[in-house]
Amino acid sequence: MEAVIRAFEGVTTILIMIMVGFVLAKRGWFSEESTKMISRLVTNITLPPFMMTSILGSFDRERLLTLSHGLAVPIISMAIGYFAGHLAAKALKVQRGRIGMFSTMFYLSNTIFIGLPLNLALFGEEAVPYVMLYYMANTTYFWVIGAHDIALDGVKGEVPPIISLKTLKLIVSPPLLGFILGVIFLLLGWTLPNPVMRSFKYLGSMTTPLAMLFVGIAISRAKWADIHWEKDIVLAVIARFTLAPAMVMILLPFFDLPKVMREVFIMMSVMPAMTNGSILSEYYGADYKYAAVLIVITTVLALVTTPLYMWLATTYF
Numbered sequence: 001m002e003a004v005i006r007a008f009e010g011v012t013t014i015l016i017m018i019m020v021g022f023v024l025a026k027r028g029w030f031s032e033e034s035t036k037m038i039s040r041l042v043t044n045i046t047l048p049p050f051m052m053t054s055i056l057g058s059f060d061r062e063r064l065l066t067l068s069h070g071l072a073v074p075i076i077s078m079a080i081g082y083f084a085g086h087l088a089a090k091a092l093k094v095q096r097g098r099i100g101m102f103s104t105m106f107y108l109s110n111t112i113f114i115g116l117p118l119n120l121a122l123f124g125e126e127a128v129p130y131v132m133l134y135y136m137a138n139t140t141y142f143w144v145i146g147a148h149d150i151a152l153d154g155v156k157g158e159v160p161p162i163i164s165l166k167t168l169k170l171i172v173s174p175p176l177l178g179f180i181l182g183v184i185f186l187l188l189g190w191t192l193p194n195p196v197m198r199s200f201k202y203l204g205s206m207t208t209p210l211a212m213l214f215v216g217i218a219i220s221r222a223k224w225a226d227i228h229w230e231k232d233i234v235l236a237v238i239a240r241f242t243l244a245p246a247m248v249m250i251l252l253p254f255f256d257l258p259k260v261m262r263e264v265f266i267m268m269s270v271m272p273a274m275t276n277g278s279i280l281s282e283y284y285g286a287d288y289k290y291a292a293v294l295i296v297i298t299t300v301l302a303l304v305t306t307p308l309y310m311w312l313a314t315t316y317f
Helices: 002-026 032-058 062-092 099-104 111-123 126-151 165-171 174-188 194-204 206-222 231-241 244-252 261-270 277-284 288-316
Strands: none
Touching: 002 206, 002 231, 002 288, 032 111, 032 126, 032 174, 032 194, 032 206, 062 099, 062 111, 062 126, 062 174, 062 231, 062 244, 062 261, 099 231, 099 277, 099 288, 111 126, 111 261, 126 174, 126 194, 126 231, 126 261, 126 277, 206 261, 206 288, 231 244, 231 288, 244 261, 277 288
């Protein structure tokens, strides 16, 4: 019961911030440009220092080296989800333009804009390093495989080769660079000067509220009349909230991981669809409206499913 209460409190905390963004967007506070600015601000300015200070503040060298083997869980579970997604797309005869986004629903989740703030609310800063381990696997799969599948659905734009410098640049994003720098500093025993560390912490503290405002704005712009419960939408949503976490939960008993890491991995696996999926779908000429519908539906449903999976994670894992 305590886990359920904590989950509801965490979800309520997140929901309040999302509602602020939703209400302000409905009142016309945010233009298309200002919304993009918030996204860029979080990704490029607040997240990198947040990642770096969290690693330096939550880990020591020995603990980091010990826990790195936990990466195997998201890597293996996502590989299984990738093949399951493509098999389901063939069996369901999903139309071209949707296959890439449909299949990513089986193994990729929104690790930064929703996963990080939600796990912070549920578990505190102890969760950050584990979120980042999951994020490393998630972002690599997305930019190497998921983005390539979405691009193949479209009819315009240059599709980057899976093994290329352009793909590598997409994987090595500013948040990941912040994480990598934090790991390097930790392994070498370096520290940041106090003024820099404090500045980074102040910048990083803006990450969660800004990310939740962004989600609220995105939901406010959804056209619910455009949502039709077609079979490929229903199956994709079911897979996001059942298959992905099931794969993680099946794998966890085979690995000796700390309790909080196990719980975080489960919660990360059941996060909503990646917002980048819709952006890439539009860029490459795929069915971006289909991608946007999946993102909105899974974001709203995550507010309901999170307490259930929080209870499962803390009770049985």
